[in-house]
Amino acid sequence: MEQAPPDPERQLQPAPLEPLGCPDAGLGAAVGKEAAGAGEEDSGVDTMTHNNFWLKKIEISVSEAEKRTGRNAMNMQETYTAYLIETRSVEHTDGQSVLTDSLWRRYSEFELLRNYLLVYYPHIVVPPLPEKRAEFVWHKLSADNMDPDFVERRRIGLENFLLRIASHPILCRDKIFYLFLTQVFFFYLADSRLKALNATFRVKNPDKRFTDLKHYSDELQSVISHLLRVRARVADRLYGVYKVHGNYGRVFSEWSAIEKEMGDGLQSAGHHMDVYASSIDDILEDEEHYADQLKEYLFYAEALRAVCRKHELMQYDLEMAAQDLASKKQQCEELATGTVRTFSLKGMTTKLFGQETPEQREARIKVLEEQINEGEQQLKSKNLEGREFVKNAWADIERFKEQKNRDLKEALISYAVMQISMCKKGIQVWTNAKECFSKM
Amino acid sequence: MEGERRASQARSSGLPAGGADGDSPGGSAPFPGSSGSSALLQAEVLDLEEDEDDLEVFSKDASLMDMNSFSPMMPTSPLSMINQIKFEDEPDLKDLFITVDEPESHVTTIETFITYRIITKTSRGEFDSSEFEVRRRYQDFLWLKGKLEEAHPTLIIPPLPEKFIVKGMVERFNDDFIETRRKALHKFLNRIADHPTLTFNEDFKIFLTAQAWELSSHKKQGPGLLSRMGQTVRAVASSMRGVKNRPEEFMEMNNFIELFSQKINLIDKISQRIYKEEREYFDEMKEYGPIHILWSASEEDLVDTLKDVASCIDRCCKATEKRMSGLSEALLPVVHEYVLYSEMLMGVMKRRDQIQAELDSKVEALTYKKTDTDLLPEEIGKLEDKMECANNALKADWERWKQNMQNDIKLAFTDMAEENIHYYEQCLATWESFLTSQTNLHLEETSEDKP
Numbered sequence: 001m002e003q004a005p006p007d008p009e010r011q012l013q014p015a016p017l018e019p020l021g022c023p024d025a026g027l028g029a030a031v032g033k034e035a036a037g038a039g040e041e042d043s044g045v046d047t048m049t050h051n052n053f054w055l056k057k058i059e060i061s062v063s064e065a066e067k068r069t070g071r072n073a074m075n076m077q078e079t080y081t082a083y084l085i086e087t088r089s090v091e092h093t094d095g096q097s098v099l100t101d102s103l104w105r106r107y108s109e110f111e112l113l114r115n116y117l118l119v120y121y122p123h124i125v126v127p128p129l130p131e132k133r134a135e136f137v138w139h140k141l142s143a144d145n146m147d148p149d150f151v152e153r154r155r156i157g158l159e160n161f162l163l164r165i166a167s168h169p170i171l172c173r174d175k176i177f178y179l180f181l182t183q184v185f186f187f188y189l190a191d192s193r194l195k196a197l198n199a200t201f202r203v204k205n206p207d208k209r210f211t212d213l214k215h216y217s218d219e220l221q222s223v224i225s226h227l228l229r230v231r232a233r234v235a236d237r238l239y240g241v242y243k244v245h246g247n248y249g250r251v252f253s254e255w256s257a258i259e260k261e262m263g264d265g266l267q268s269a270g271h272h273m274d275v276y277a278s279s280i281d282d283i284l285e286d287e288e289h290y291a292d293q294l295k296e297y298l299f300y301a302e303a304l305r306a307v308c309r310k311h312e313l314m315q316y317d318l319e320m321a322a323q324d325l326a327s328k329k330q331q332c333e334e335l336a337t338g339t340v341r342t343f344s345l346k347g348m349t350t351k352l353f354g355q356e357t358p359e360q361r362e363a364r365i366k367v368l369e370e371q372i373n374e375g376e377q378q379l380k381s382k383n384l385e386g387r388e389f390v391k392n393a394w395a396d397i398e399r400f401k402e403q404k405n406r407d408l409k410e411a412l413i414s415y416a417v418m419q420i421s422m423c424k425k426g427i428q429v430w431t432n433a434k435e436c437f438s439k440m
Numbered sequence: 441m442e443g444e445r446r447a448s449q450a451r452s453s454g455l456p457a458g459g460a461d462g463d464s465p466g467g468s469a470p471f472p473g474s475s476g477s478s479a480l481l482q483a484e485v486l487d488l489e490e491d492e493d494d495l496e497v498f499s500k501d502a503s504l505m506d507m508n509s510f511s512p513m514m515p516t517s518p519l520s521m522i523n524q525i526k527f528e529d530e531p532d533l534k535d536l537f538i539t540v541d542e543p544e545s546h547v548t549t550i551e552t553f554i555t556y557r558i559i560t561k562t563s564r565g566e567f568d569s570s571e572f573e574v575r576r577r578y579q580d581f582l583w584l585k586g587k588l589e590e591a592h593p594t595l596i597i598p599p600l601p602e603k604f605i606v607k608g609m610v611e612r613f614n615d616d617f618i619e620t621r622r623k624a625l626h627k628f629l630n631r632i633a634d635h636p637t638l639t640f641n642e643d644f645k646i647f648l649t650a651q652a653w654e655l656s657s658h659k660k661q662g663p664g665l666l667s668r669m670g671q672t673v674r675a676v677a678s679s680m681r682g683v684k685n686r687p688e689e690f691m692e693m694n695n696f697i698e699l700f701s702q703k704i705n706l707i708d709k710i711s712q713r714i715y716k717e718e719r720e721y722f723d724e725m726k727e728y729g730p731i732h733i734l735w736s737a738s739e740e741d742l743v744d745t746l747k748d749v750a751s752c753i754d755r756c757c758k759a760t761e762k763r764m765s766g767l768s769e770a771l772l773p774v775v776h777e778y779v780l781y782s783e784m785l786m787g788v789m790k791r792r793d794q795i796q797a798e799l800d801s802k803v804e805a806l807t808y809k810k811t812d813t814d815l816l817p818e819e820i821g822k823l824e825d826k827m828e829c830a831n832n833a834l835k836a837d838w839e840r841w842k843q844n845m846q847n848d849i850k851l852a853f854t855d856m857a858e859e860n861i862h863y864y865e866q867c868l869a870t871w872e873s874f875l876t877s878q879t880n881l882h883l884e885e886t887s888e889d890k891p
Binding site: 175179183184216219220223224226227230231233234236237238240241244245247248251254255257258261262265269401405408409412413415416417419420423424426427430431433434437438440 | 717
C-alpha cells in the first residue's frame with residue numbers, strides 16, 4: 001500500500017490544539033520533515049519487488065516507435081504511434097545490463113501517468129511531456145503527428161521524461177511509475193486513484209492508514225473485476241473447445257458404419273470424444289464456485305470503503321469543530337486586547353457605526369468564553385470518539401486482513417486443485433481415445 | 441463395450457477385396473496369394489515419407505498398365521495381366537527422393553506468382569543424372585496432374601492443394617498459405633513417387649528434371665486445350681450411361697466414396713473449428729496470467745502465491761500454443777488432403793463409368809445393327825480389354841488407397857490424441873508443483889483447512 005502524498009498545505013496551517021486522528025499519524029513526522037519533501041515515510045508494506053526494483057541501478061529507454069491501428073473508446077478505427085519502453089537492470093559487478101521489462105505505450109498513457117503525478121505530488125515540479133501536437137513548426141510538413149521526424153523527436157522527449165522522473169528523489173519511488181514501466185494494465189490503478197482523489201472530502205489530516213486502505217480497496221475492486229471478466233472469457237473459450245470435440249463423436253459413429261477394419265476403433269474413439277465434450281460442464285460449474293469466492297471480496301471492497309468514509313466524516317467533523325474553536329479563541333483574544341485581526345461582522349459594524357461600550361464588550365467576551373468552553377468539551381469528546389473509532393475500526397481491519405489472506409489463498413489453492421482434476425480427466429479421456437485410434 | 445453401431449449390416453457386406461479382419465494387427469494384403477510379410481508398417485519404424493509404401497506393389501513392369509498406349513503391342517490378354525499383378529513388399533527399394541522448398545516470388549508486368557524449388561535424388565537408370573534441381577509454379581503442377589489423369593484415368597491420382605482458399609484469406613500470398621501449399625505440393629510429388637505405376641510416368645520424369653524452357657515446349661505437345669474440353673463434355677454425358685451397368689463391386693465402391701466424402705468433409709470442418717476455438721482460448725489466456733501479477737502488487741501477503749499462479753497460467757498458455765501447432769501440423773493437413781482425395785475419387789469413378797459407357801454404346805450398336813458393323817467386333821474387343829484393365833487398375837489401386845487412408849487417418853488421430861495427452865500432462869505437472877510448493881510452505885495451515 002502506498003503512503004499518502006504529503007500535503008503542503010499542512011505547513012501553512014496553524015498547529016492544531018491536539019493531535020488529530022491517530023496518535024502516530026504521519027502528521028507529526030510530516031511537519032518535521034515536510035521541508036525535505038518526506039517521501040521516504042515507508043509504511044513498510046511496499047511489495048518486495050517494488051523495493052528490490054530500486055535496489056539495483058536501472059536504465060530506462062524509449063527505444064522504438066511503431067505505427068499502429070486500433071479501436072478507440074468510441075469503437076472507431078484510428079492510427080496512432082506506440083513507443084517501446086525498455087527497462088534494464090545494471091549489474092554492478094560487470095556493468096552489463098539485462099533487459100527486465102519491455103512494453104509498448106502510446107502518448108495518452110504517458111499523459112495519464114503525468115496527470116496522476118500532478119495530482120498526487122502537487123508540491124513537486126513534475127517533468128513535462130514533449131508536445132502533444134507539433135507546434136512552432138517552421139516547415140509545413142512536420143505538422144503531421146505521424147511524420148517520422150516528429151515521431152523521433154517525440155521518442156527522445158518521452159525518454160527524457162521518464163529519465164527525469166527516475167532521477168527525482170521522490171517521484172522515482174512512486175508505485176504507479178513502477179507499474180507504468182512494468183505492467184501493461186497499470187492504468188486501472190492510476191485511474192482508480194485519480195477518481196478516488198476527486199471524490200474525497202477536503203479532509204486535511206486523514207489518518208494515513210485509512211487513506212491507504214481506501215486506495216487498497218479501489219485496487220482490489222478493479223483488479224478482481226478485471227480478473228473475473230477475463231476468467232469468464234477464458235471459460236467461454238474453453239467451453240467452445242470441449243464442445244466442438246463432441247461433433248467428432250457423431251461423425252466417427254456414422255463413418256464407422258462404412259469402415260470394415262477401422263469401424264470399431266472409430267466408434268469407440270467417438271464415444272470418448274463425447275465423454276470429453278460433456279466433461280466441461282462439471283469443470284466450469286466448479287469454477288463458478290471459485291469465481292464466487294473472488295466476488296465476495298470484490299464486494300468486501302465496498303465495505304472497506306464505507307469504513308474509510310466514516311473515518312473521513314468523523315475527521316472532517318473534528319477538523320471543522322477545531323477550526324471553529326480556534327477562530328472563537330482568536331476573536332476572544334482580540335476583544336480582550338483590543339486588537340482586531342480577525343474579520344467579524346460585529347467588528348466591522350462596530351468600526352463603521354461606532355465603538356461599543358466596555359460593558360457590551362464584556363458581555364461579548366463572556367458569551368465567547370462560554371462557547372469556547374463548550375467547544376473545548378465537544379472537541380475533547382469528538383477526539384475521544386474519533387480515537388475510539390480508529391482503534392476499533394483498525395482492530396477489525398486487521399482481522400479482516402487476516403481473513404482475506406487466508407480465504408484468498410485457499411481460493412487460489414482450490415483453483416489449482418480444480419485445474420489438476422481437469423487435467424487428470426483430460427489425460428484419461430485422451431489416453432482412451434488414443435488406444436482406440438491405435439486399434440483402427 | 442461398444443456402443444450401438446448403426447447399419448452394421450452394411451459393414452459386413454464388405455468390399456471386393458475382402459479378407460482382412462478388423463482386428464488383425466498386421467493388416468494383411470487382400471489378395472490371398474500375396475507374399476507380403478510384416479505388412480502394416482509401424483509408424484515408429486518408418487519415416488513419414490515412407491508410410492505411403494504399399495503393402496501390395498504392382499510389378500515393376502508397369503508399362504503393361506499404361507492405359508494410354510493401348511496398342512496391338514500389348515503382349516498379353518487381360519486375363520493373364522491379372523495374374524501378373526504381384527504384391528511385393530519392397531520398402532527398401534525407394535529410389536526416388538523429392539523435396540519441395542524455397543518458395544520465391546516472381547513479379548512480371550502481367551502477374552505475380554510463386555515458384556517452388558524441387559530437388560530430386562535418384563538412383564534409377566532411366567534418369568540422366570542422380571540429382572536434379574528445378575523450379576516449378578502451381579500451374580506446372582496442375583499440368584502434371586492433368587497429364588497423369590489422362591494417362592491413367594482409373595488410377596487414384598494424389599490431390600493437389602486448392603488454387604486458393606476462399607474463406608479467411610486476405611491475399612493469396614500470405615506466408616501461412618504459401619507454407620501450407622508448399623507442404624501439400626511436397627506430399628503430392630512424394631505420393632506420386634511412391635505409387636507403383638505413376639512413379640514411372642514419363643511426364644512425371646520430365647516435370648522433375650526438365651529446365652523451364654524444355655518443360656514449356658513439352659507442354660505444348662499433346663492434345664490441345666479445346667480437345668481436352670471436348671472430351672470432358674462428352675465424358676459427363678456418357679458417364680451417366682455408364683452408371684447403369686456398373687458392376688456390383690463398383691457400386692459399393694461408389695457408395696463408400698460418397699459416404700466417405702461426406703464424413704471426411706465434416707471432420708475437416710470440425711478440425712478447423714477446433715483449431716479456431718483453441719486459438720481464441722489461447723488469446724484470452726494470454727491476458728489471464730498478467731492480471732495476477734498486477735494483483736500481487738497490492739497484496740503483500742499473497743505476492744508469492746499470486747505470482748506462482750500467474751506463472752502456472754503462463755506455462756499452460758505455452759502448452760496450449762504447442763498443442764495448437766501440433767494440431768495444425770499433424771491433423772489438419774492430413775484430413776484436408778483426404779477431403780481433396782474424396783473429390784479425386786469421384787472423378788475416377790466418373791472416368792471408369794465413361795469407359796464403360798463407351799463400351800456399352802458400341803455393344804448396343806452391334807446388337808441392334810444400328811450402323812455399319814464391320815469394324816465393331818474388333819473395336820468392342822479392344823474396348824473390352826480396356827474396360828477390364830481399367831477396372832482391375834482401379835480395384836487394385838483402390839485397395840492400396842484404402843490401406844494408405846487407414847494408416848494416415850489412424851496416424852493423424854493418434855498424433856492428435858498424443859498432443860492432447862502431452863498438453864494435459866504438462867499442465868498437470870505445472871499445477872501439481874504449485875500445490876506442492878504451497879503445502880510445503882504452510883503445512884500447518886493447509887492441514888487445518890482440510891475438510
